[in-house]
Amino acid sequence: MAATVTKVDQTFWGAPASTIGALEHELGRLRRAAVAHAKEQGLAFARASVLNLVVYAEREVHARRAASTVEELALRHPSRAIVVLADRAREGIAASVQLYCHVPQGDATQVCYEQVLARVQGDFDERVASVVIPLLVPDLPVFLWWTGTPPSAARHLDDLVRLSDRLIVDSADFARPDRTLPQVAHLARLRVGITDLNWARLTPWRELIAQFFDVPTWRPFLDGITGIRAGFAVDMDGRDIHPSQALLLLGWLASRLGWRRVESLAPAEAGGVLFRMTRADGAPVMVRLRPRFERGLDAGDVSGVRIQAALGRATAEFVVKRAPDARHATASAIVDGVVRSERVVPLPELGIRELLGEELAIAGNDHVYEAALVALMALAPGLRP
Amino acid sequence: MVIFGASGDLTARKLIPALYNLALQRLLPASFAVIGSARRQMTAHEFRAELHDAVAEHSRTRPINEEVWAAFARSIDYVATPSESAYDDLRQVLTRKDVEIGANGNRLFYLATPPAAYEPIIRAIGAHGLRGETGWSRIVVEKPYGHDLQSAMQLTSVVHEVFREDEVFRIDHYLGKETVQNILVLRFANAIFEPIWTRQYVDHVQITAAETIGIEERAGYYDSAGAMRDIVQNHLLQLLALVGMEPPAAFDDRSVRDEKVKILRALRPITPHEVGSLTVRGQYGPGFIAGERVVGYRKEPGVAPDSNTETFVALKCFVDNWRWEGTPFYIRTGKRLPKRTTEIAIRFRVAPHRIFTRETSTELEPNELVLRIQPDEGISLTIAAKVPVQGFSIRSVNMDFGYGASFMVDAPDAYETLILDALRGDATLFTRRDEVEQQWSFVDPIIAGWHEGRQELATYPAGSWGPEQAEALIARDGRKWRRP
Numbered sequence: 061m062a063a064t065v066t067k068v069d070q071t072f073w074g075a076p077a078s079t080i081g082a083l084e085h086e087l088g089r090l091r092r093a094a095v096a097h098a099k100e101q102g103l104a105f106a107r108a109s110v111l112n113l114v115v116y117a118e119r120e121v122h123a124r125r126a127a128s129t130v131e132e133l134a135l136r137h138p139s140r141a142i143v144v145l146a147d148r149a150r151e152g153i154a155a156s157v158q159l160y161c162h163v164p165q166g167d168a169t170q171v172c173y174e175q176v177l178a179r180v181q182g183d184f185d186e187r188v189a190s191v192v193i194p195l196l197v198p199d200l201p202v203f204l205w206w207t208g209t210p211p212s213a214a215r216h217l218d219d220l221v222r223l224s225d226r227l228i229v230d231s232a233d234f235a236r237p238d239r240t241l242p243q244v245a246h247l248a249r250l251r252v253g254i255t256d257l258n259w260a261r262l263t264p265w266r267e268l269i270a271q272f273f274d275v276p277t278w279r280p281f282l283d284g285i286t287g288i289r290a291g292f293a294v295d296m297d298g299r300d301i302h303p304s305q306a307l308l309l310l311g312w313l314a315s316r317l318g319w320r321r322v323e324s325l326a327p328a329e330a331g332g333v334l335f336r337m338t339r340a341d342g343a344p345v346m347v348r349l350r351p352r353f354e355r356g357l358d359a360g361d362v363s364g365v366r367i368q369a370a371l372g373r374a375t376a377e378f379v380v381k382r383a384p385d386a387r388h389a390t391a392s393a394i395v396d397g398v399v400r401s402e403r404v405v406p407l408p409e410l411g412i413r414e415l416l417g418e419e420l421a422i423a424g425n426d427h428v429y430e431a432a433l434v435a436l437m438a439l440a441p442g443l444r445p
Numbered sequence: 446m447v448i449f450g451a452s453g454d455l456t457a458r459k460l461i462p463a464l465y466n467l468a469l470q471r472l473l474p475a476s477f478a479v480i481g482s483a484r485r486q487m488t489a490h491e492f493r494a495e496l497h498d499a500v501a502e503h504s505r506t507r508p509i510n511e512e513v514w515a516a517f518a519r520s521i522d523y524v525a526t527p528s529e530s531a532y533d534d535l536r537q538v539l540t541r542k543d544v545e546i547g548a549n550g551n552r553l554f555y556l557a558t559p560p561a562a563y564e565p566i567i568r569a570i571g572a573h574g575l576r577g578e579t580g581w582s583r584i585v586v587e588k589p590y591g592h593d594l595q596s597a598m599q600l601t602s603v604v605h606e607v608f609r610e611d612e613v614f615r616i617d618h619y620l621g622k623e624t625v626q627n628i629l630v631l632r633f634a635n636a637i638f639e640p641i642w643t644r645q646y647v648d649h650v651q652i653t654a655a656e657t658i659g660i661e662e663r664a665g666y667y668d669s670a671g672a673m674r675d676i677v678q679n680h681l682l683q684l685l686a687l688v689g690m691e692p693p694a695a696f697d698d699r700s701v702r703d704e705k706v707k708i709l710r711a712l713r714p715i716t717p718h719e720v721g722s723l724t725v726r727g728q729y730g731p732g733f734i735a736g737e738r739v740v741g742y743r744k745e746p747g748v749a750p751d752s753n754t755e756t757f758v759a760l761k762c763f764v765d766n767w768r769w770e771g772t773p774f775y776i777r778t779g780k781r782l783p784k785r786t787t788e789i790a791i792r793f794r795v796a797p798h799r800i801f802t803r804e805t806s807t808e809l810e811p812n813e814l815v816l817r818i819q820p821d822e823g824i825s826l827t828i829a830a831k832v833p834v835q836g837f838s839i840r841s842v843n844m845d846f847g848y849g850a851s852f853m854v855d856a857p858d859a860y861e862t863l864i865l866d867a868l869r870g871d872a873t874l875f876t877r878r879d880e881v882e883q884q885w886s887f888v889d890p891i892i893a894g895w896h897e898g899r900q901e902l903a904t905y906p907a908g909s910w911g912p913e914q915a916e917a918l919i920a921r922d923g924r925k926w927r928r929p
Contacts, residue, residue, distance in 0.1 A: 080657075080735050081785065084820045091847070110842055157736040180736065190733035190908040194657070194784035198929045199815065199827055199843055 068145075072124060073177045074162030080194045083159045087174055090163035094172070109172060111420060112202045114192055114220060115143045122207045127175055129413050131164060134173035137420045141174070142195045144188060146216070147181040156181050157191050189219035201225040203420060204252075209234050212243050221252050228419060230257040230412075231304035232360045241304065245433035253425040254433075257415045258305050258360070264407055265362055265380060266312060268391045272367075272378045275401075278393060281369035281376045285339065287346040288313065289366040293357035302360030303333065306349045309362060311432035311439070319345060322439050335439075356386035382407065446868075447535070447575070449566050450558030451481025451492070451523065454662075455587065457499035459618075460557060463860035465500045468517040469510060472865060476546040478520045480538055483558075484527045492523035505858055520546075529565075532573035539575060550577025553867055554584040559666070560592075564603045571607035585614045585867050588679055589670060590876070593892075594885035601878050614867045615876040619680040619787075621859030621866075624822040626874070628687045628789070629696070631816070631824065638814075639692070641793070644772045648811065649922075651775045651790040652684050653929050655782035657734050659907075660756075664747025671754045673726075676778040678888045682709065683876070684818075685774055688789055689764050698872040702880060709883035711766040717894030724891055724900055725914045727757030729781040732907030739781065739907045753902050756780040759915040760891075761922075775919055777926070781907035786929045787818035801839055810841045815927075822856060823847035 070076070074090075077083035113130055117123035123145040130141045160177040178191050196202060204224040210217055221227055227247060234240040248254050273282045292306040313319070318340040332350040339345055354363050364381035376395045383390040387409060393401040408414070446464075448456055467473050481492055497518065501509045522542075524535045542548055554570060556563055563586065569575075576582040584604065591597025604613055619625055632638055641647070654676055660667040667675065686705040693700035715723050730741040743750050757779030764774065793812040801809065813827045825845040866874055894900065903912035910926065919926055 081820065088821065088847075109845070184736070187733045187736045187738075190783060191736045193908075194735060196928070198786075198788070198817075198927065199813070199825060199841075 068120065068158075068160065068177065068179060069124075070160065072127075072162075073160040074175070075160065077159045077161060080159070083161055083176065083195075087161050087163065087176075090161065091172065091174075094163050109138050109140055109174070109197055109200055111137060111139045112196045112200050113137075113139045113141045113420070114196075114202060114204045114224065115141060115207065116146065116204065116216075116220060117143065117207045118146050118148060120145060123177070125412075126205060126207055127177075129416060131173055131175065132413050133417050133420070134164075136417055138172055139174075139420075140176070140195075140197045140200075142176045142178060142192055144192065144220075145177060145179045146184060146188070147179070148184070157184075157187075185214065185216040186219070188216045189223060192220065192223060196223070203228060205416070207233070209236075209240050210243060210247070212239075217247075218250065221247055221250050224252055226253040226255055226419075226422075228255045228257065228416070231308065232258045232261075232302055232358070234302075234304055237302070237304040237307060241307065241433060242437045245430070245437050248425075248430050248433070253422075254430065255419040255422070255426060256308070256429060257412065257419065259308055259426075259429050259432075260415045260418055261410055262305060262309055262312070262362065264389065264405075265309060265365065268380045268389060268405070269313075269365065269367070269378070272391070272393055275393075278376065278378075278395070280371050281378075282317070283339070283341070284369045284371040285317070285345055285367060286343070286370050287348075287366075287368040289348045289350070289368075291350050291352040291354075291363040291365075293354050293359055293361045293363050294351040295359055296353055300359050301351055303349055303351070305360050305362050307333075307436055307439075308429075308432055309365065310347060310349065311436035312428070314439070315428075315431040315435035319435075320438065337439075354382070354386065357382070446477070446553045446555060446864075447480045447482060447539070448555045448557055449482050449526075449562070450556065452483040452485045452487075452495075453557055455557040456481065457496065458503045459858070459860045460555065460864070461496045462500050462504040463858055463864055465504060465509075465514060465517055466506060466858065466861055467865060469506060469513050472861075473517075474868065476548050478522065478542050478546055478548065480535070480542070481521065481523045482526045482535060484525065486525045486527065487523060489521065489523040493518045493521050496521065505855060529569055529573075532569045532575065536573055536575055539577070543577065548577075548580070550580035550582075552577050552580070552582040554582070556584065556586050560589055563600060567603055567607050576607070581612070581870065582608070583612045583614055583867060583870065584608050585616055585864075587616055589666075589674060590615050590679075590881050591885065592670065592674060593889050594882060597881050597885050601881075610878055611872065613875075613878070614863075614872055615878075615881060616863055617679050617683055617876050618859040618863065619683055619818070620874040620876075621861075621863040622818055622822075623856040623862075624816065624818045625684065625687065626862075627824075628684075628816060629701070632688075633692050642791075643768050644770055646793055647772055648792045648794045649773045649775060649924060650685075650688060651792065651927055652681055652688070652777075652788075653790075653927070654681055654684075654778040654787045655784055655910075655929065656778075656780045657782060657785045659729070659739060659742070659781055660745055660748070662747075664745055668748050668752055668754050672756055672758045672778055672780065673888055673892055677758050677760070677776065678884050679876070681776050681778060682712075682884045682887065683880075684787075684789055685712075685762075685764075685776065686880075688791070688816075689769060689774070691768070696873070698875075701873050702877045706877070706879050706883060708764060708766070709880060709887070711764050711769075712883075712887050713763040713765045714887060715760070715762065715891050715894075717890050717897055717899060720891055720894030720900045723761045723918075724894075725757070725759040725903065725912060725918050726755035726895060726900055727759075727779065727903045727905045727912040727915065728752075728754065729756050729779070729907045730904045732781065732909065734781060734783070734908050741904075741907065742781075755895075755902060757782075757905060757911045757915070759911065759918050761918060773922065775924075775926070777911060777915060779905075779911050782910060783908050784929065785820065788927075788929050789816045789818070790814070790927055790929075791816075792924075809839060813927075821847065 077086050115126045123143050127143050158179045162175045202224045203226045204220050205228040273279050290306045319337045321338050323336045334348045337345045352363050367378040369376045379392045389405050389407045391403045524538050591600050686708050690704040690708045693704045728742050742756050759777040762774050791814040795811040809829050815825045817823050823846050825843050827841045827843055829839050830842045903914045905912040
């Protein structure tokens with residue numbers, strides 16, 4: 061059996077350990093070496109972990125990227141990272157687990173980052189939790205970062221979620237967000253807080269939109285919204301459609317403003333969505349989410365939002381778009397055809413590291429996100445192309 | 446040092462590796478010899494060869510230092526004792542050693558045999574005059590020390606036929622662990638903890654001893670003992686005593702053990718009628734440990750398929766004294782739990798008035814002081830702290846002190862500490878007769894209640910934290926078990 065097991069890169073993942081006891085021993089030894097190293101440099105070394113981060117990945121390249129990201133965050137969020145690399149493709153192979161551990165010793169490293177790789181193979185779904193539990197540092201919150209699309213009704217996901225205080229996903233990677241987002245909403249019922257990195261990408265958009273309605277004279281338009289148009293980026297040939305971010309933005313508006321029901325009006329054009337919702341007062345809201353090709357954007361990123369509103373005879377448009385370039389947003393308020401306000405703000409390029417760093421600081425539930433998910437679940441029937 | 450049961454597991458896994466490591470640290474006396482004794486016939490040469498392999502496999506320092514081993518091995522002898530008359534051979538070897546190495550008649554007898562052999566060996570030591578004419582004689586008795594109060598008292602009376610109480614060293618290897626001794630140091634060498642070590646500040650105490658292993662080859666003993674006798678009666682009650690005891694006037698065997706006996710006496714008895722509400726007993730079924738599929742207890746080799754032996758115990762107990770009145774001590778131990786760990790957690794009360802209700806998204810966790818006995822020995826304290834930047838949010842963080850990283854050494858094995866103490870005659874870390882008897886007096890009525898069928902045996906899947914009933918035991922009080 062051992063012959064079929066391919067080796068992982070030990071320069072990255074560290075030394076292998078035969079058992080969990082041996083792994084703890086090895087980690088202890090590595091920590092001592094790190095302390096000795098720090099002392100030589102005249103530095104103090106603290107083992108000040110604040111969280112356990114369990115990363116689940118099914119490809120080594122994903123596992124490796126995730127581990128590097130977590131390591132870069134070690135100064136802000138010193139942690140023990142437990143990377144579970146599951147090789148599910150190989151049918152018929154005996155279940156096995158291999159453990160590796162690693163404690164980096166950079167010159168600037170004064171806090172402890174410990175990384176464990178648990179490589180599991182074969183029929184492992186019901187065993188995964190039994191490998192992870194003994195590796196968790198006591199007392200610290202457990203964050204589970206699920207790379208890729210979470211499966212539906214899967215034992216290994218449920219077991220790991222039950223161990224965790226927070227589940228981190230990135231809906232930008234979901235192949236079918238119309239199916240997966242409702243599943244994610246369902247997981248919230250396992251009493252786990254859910255974080256979506258894609259939701260964090262929306263934060264500047266949500267701030268800019270909300271700020272329009274902080275202005276007292278425009279606030280009444282909030283109850284008079286008649287239409288939403290949002291664009292999201294696709295690649296040039298328009299094959300990969302990732303509407304998650306735009307859908308979350310819509311779910312947020314719908315949950316905050318109490319919009320309900322949905323009726324599909326037309327077959328979605330080129331992967332877009334067109335439908336009608338109703339406001340709390342029963343008036344209709346026309347919604348169009350449209351894929352657009354735009355240079356410099358990752359597929360799925362929101363490219364612009366236009367909110368149309370009417371109040372008596374007055375009309376207003378609130379527009380946020382990426383202008384003058386992809387790294388800036390221009391927010392304009394147009395009342396009765398006259399531009400009353402135009403602001404340009406930078407849109408920071410949020411990499412996985414920045415997004416994750418923000419999310420790891422939050423220990424409780426993100427109720428606004430969960431409400432947006434619930435609103436999306438109500439939309440789900442209308443989302444099917 | 447005479448080891449009875451020299452061909453057994455304990456000798457190979459613990460005693461000889463401990464002696465070898467003491468030799469490595471230059472801690473063994475200059476006039477020291479080991480005489481192994483067991484029923485099996487073998488030469489000293491064969492015995493040494495076996496031990497060499499055992500040390501190579503089980504020593505905490507590896508690889509084996511062959512120079513040190515060779516010198517140490519020369520001091521090892523073997524005398525087969527298949528019948529009582531062979532004890533005369535043993536006496537002759539001991540007398541010869543007195544002359545050869547100048548041991549002056551000093552003898553340390555170590556009972557590493559199954560408990561059934563204790564009494565015949567002790568009597569034979571007396572009958573065949575194995576005690577030296579000069580010098581001291583001491584006896585180390587392994588666990589289990591009796592299987593109930595009566596048998597423990599009976600064993601003590603046999604021991605006392607040959608040895609005085611101050612010559613008896615009842616071993617509880619937990620007490621040999623550095624971190625267990627550190628409980629006393631933490632409490633009584635630091636001024637900041639003792640004032641809050643009371644019912645006013647402590648909400649409750651949790652003591653957990655979790656093992657991932659099953660019963661391995663111990664079915665014969667374990668199936669008749671169970672977790673209560675195997676772990677609770679000795680190790681966990683000792684941990685409770687160390688955490689809960691009053692400050693001793695001095696750090697010596699008499700003062701420390703007097704205080705331990707006092708708290709054991711103050712332990713509120715759990716009567717057979719109360720076992721339904723204050724105890725939980727469980728037995729593991731099949732499941733997974735560290736990714737491996739494992740069988741249930743009743744499928745273990747040597748265990749009856751309808752065995753009712755408990756492999757998990759959870760208790761809620763109280764100490765009826767001024768310091769601890771009304772503060773529950775929750776104790777749990779089990780085999781085939783998901784993680785090997787032993788720890789004591791002191792849970793403090795919540796802050797009396799909460800001024801940060803708006804700033805916290807979830808309930809603030811009260812402070813907790815955790816003494817980790819194994820693995821990863823250390824102490825950690827959770828405190829609430831402000832999350833940097835992000836407005837004003839609060840969350841619990843850990844201050845962690847790990848022995849390994851602070852002192853840069855591996856802790857010695859418990860047996861090294863204890864054997865050395867016994868050689869020096871320091872009994873502080875050994876259990877005195879009255880402690881053992883108090884411990885059995887606490888445990889016996891619970892086992893009696895179980896035998897009367899007053900608490901069902903619950904099953905739990907291997908790799909879980911025990912049966913649901915254990916969660917319910919603590920949840921009834923609005924508390925929950927830690928995730929160690």
